Amino acid sequence: MTAPVLHDLTHQVTTGMPVYPGDPEVSLRPALTTDTAGVNVLSVHLGSQSGTHVDAPYHVDVTWPTLDGLPLERFTGPAVIADLRALPARTAVTPDQLAPALARVTPGTILLLATGWPRFWGTDRYLAHPYLTPEAAEAIAAAGVRTVGVDALSVDPTPDPGPADPAVAALLAGLADEHDTAPAAAEPVLAAHRILLAAGGGGVIVENLTDLTPLLEAQARDKPVSLSLFPLRLAAADGAPVRAVARVG
Template identity: 80%
Template sequence: MAPTLIDLTHPLTTGMPVYPGDPEVELRPALTTATAGVNVLGLHLGSQSGTHVDAPYHVDVTWPTLDGLPLTLFTGPAVVADLRGLEPRTAVTAGLLADALERLTPGAVLLLATGWPRYWGTDHYLAHPYLAPSAARALVEAGVRTLGVDALSIDRTPDPGPGDPAVAALLADLADEHDGPPPAEEVGLAAHRVVLGAPGGAVITENLTDLTPLLEAQAAGEPVEVSFFPLRLVAADGAPVRAVARIG
């Protein structure tokens, strides 16, 4: 039987959801067959738009940029952690990932399936579960260098605007992790810094679509491979990807 290819990429469209404060996405005709004899689309978007990959440079200017990373980081056999059913803004602990970590092999890609794609395009999409920094450290120690999630971020995403109680909760979480107030640059990005700072380099793919077919294939014992190859942007913090799973 021929392998099945599954697209895990959100379409890039004008006005699509973006991380609070990121550039909005706009697609519009730059040239048309009516006026120039060809159709060419003009694109305005950020490096973190849609389904995208983060390079270490995303959180630290001294760490590798996207074009300095080996292609091997963007593909590999997948292990999917089933985190569906968690409450909004739940911290994903190392204990919740124990089964997935036991299945890891060298070069494997770990995918976090939260079920949050069902909220894509709604305000609730920002209230996704997030990776506790201690869990991020457990992943790195287990050898994970490629991490993907079907949510906006592996870290907590506060609601935009002042006075959000999630911000206070985030600061409290990070204070616990650091035994005191966290460094300002880690507010909201603690798990990013742990994963992307892994020895030898690491990448994070965010905004994947529904991972249920991969969980089903994994449960059936079928091999699952994923690829997240980014645009070849020079000195970039990240880039949109075409995320594809190969089952069988």
């Protein structure tokens, strides 16, 4: 009998690692050392959404459950992987593209979205990942999925931060004002997040997973795949970093 294989799906936490635009930067530095204190202790500064992490419903609505209000069952279970690796940058994922994966889910299944975007980790292109349409998020929730993971920065589109030079940004904004005849309609903010996190009294989203190709290959061979996504036990939190580990076989 072949022993199960474990796959670490967690980005290493390092100083200056990529974060969502506007989130706290990550910084690790020695707080104590054996030279002066007899022990090594690391000072860790990061945001709740740093690296590979989970979102609790409280992330998008203060009236929804915080991380410590969710059952542990939300963070572990069998997995089904949707292969979206052929999609171009900033592609909106539709229900039809998820249909083959959703046909395989059962109660307690974790749905993973494999976009292939980990290959752009640490580059500006990482922000241009595919994302879920509200209709796709509704289809996921309707299928009974309460935990969704993605190998990208977000299940919603990540805004382009635009030019770094303030003078260039001001110039572009002025040009846009000159050519706009009417204000653009407001788009729902984090629409897929809101749908998934509201599902079943409180859903979970896992973001910034590493390469899911080994799991897709295992799934193609009918090997069972399960996940553990347990977060740090932060009080009243909107989310927390996780050590995401998949078990194949």
